[in-house]
Amino acid sequence: MKTNLSMLVILSMAACSAFAGATPETKKIAAKEVELPKDFRQWQRVATSYRTDKNSLRVIIANDIAWKAMQAGSKNFPDGAKIGKIAWKEKHHEKWPAAIVPGEFQQIDFMQKDSKQFAATGGWNFSRWLGTDLKRETKDIEGQECLACHTAVKDSDYVFTQPAMMPK
Amino acid sequence: MKTNLSMLVILSMAACSAFAGATPETKKIAAKEVELPKDFRQWQRVATSYRTDKNSLRVIIANDIAWKAMQAGSKNFPDGAKIGKIAWKEKHHEKWPAAIVPGEFQQIDFMQKDSKQFAATGGWNFSRWLGTDLKRETKDIEGQECLACHTAVKDSDYVFTQPAMMPK
DSSP: HHHHHHHHHHHHHHHHHHHTTHHHHHHHHHHTTOOOOTGGGGSEEEEEEEEETTTEEEEEOOOOHHHHHHHTTOOSOOOOEEEEEEEEEEEETTTTEEEEEEEEEEEEEEEEEETTGGGGGGTTTEEEETTTEEEEEEEEEETTHHHHHGGGGGGGGGOOOOOOOOOO | OOHHHHHHHHHHHHHHHHTTTTOOHHHHHHTTTOOOOGGGGGSSEEEEEETTTTTTTEEEEEHHHHHHHHHOSSSSSSOEEEEEEEEEEEEEETTEEEEEEEEEEEEEEEEEOOOOEEEEEETTEEEEETTTTTTOTTTTTHHHHHHHHHHHHGGTTTOOOOHHHHHH
């Protein structure tokens, strides 16, 4: 028993040491493995957009932490803030062609704030999940391509979306 | 006590008689006085659209009764179904002009199903509420102008919106 306990202590110390000594490479792997937020269907709807450069319609949603920051007019999102952008290919309504409506489901893009873990990308993790089975997009797993565009809105903490005005 | 009870019966009968004998004019007034659904912020988000003929962005929402009918693929909405369309003037995102985003809040349009009360307009009441104080639009109070366009989708119970495809 004593031996087993000692072994456990040694193993624990080894584990702690491995964690403390995480290389930047290890941290990158952690960033890659960010999980799909499972509760996004319950998030607040924030806005919508039509992207003429992507021929897609979007609905933007936010978790409570992000939503509260937006409502307070903050330009700095706290850790734990999550924002999602649901995108569909555009199509013209069959019976009203002047209306552009959601066609095929494309993807959901998420931004998740953790100012320490994702310091290399402005404090945000960017992830894209493709198709109705929400398969992780791996092309820009580090989010550098996302960040390149989002840098245009660095002053609003890399977030493009402003909440759509609503009646009180 | 006996007299009071008799009075109550007589009054009740008078009330029933008044209800049964409602003229079409009375029914029209009832339709006009439809209330703003106060709980619309909690409704399901169904879709979004960009109207090139109105230069506006919309988010379409539905109460539980309408949402369940949509999910079941029904082309006939039950009484109590309510659908809302929130509209904003379009504007181009300052930092990403190819993105059309919600500008000034315009209105919310509601359709409320009551196949008897609103039989003259396809079983639906159409109402529009303008500006952030949601003031009742009175121009088309009978909904005939609304119905004229919605007749294009009579086969789907006068409803244009199809729910946007979402991951399960």
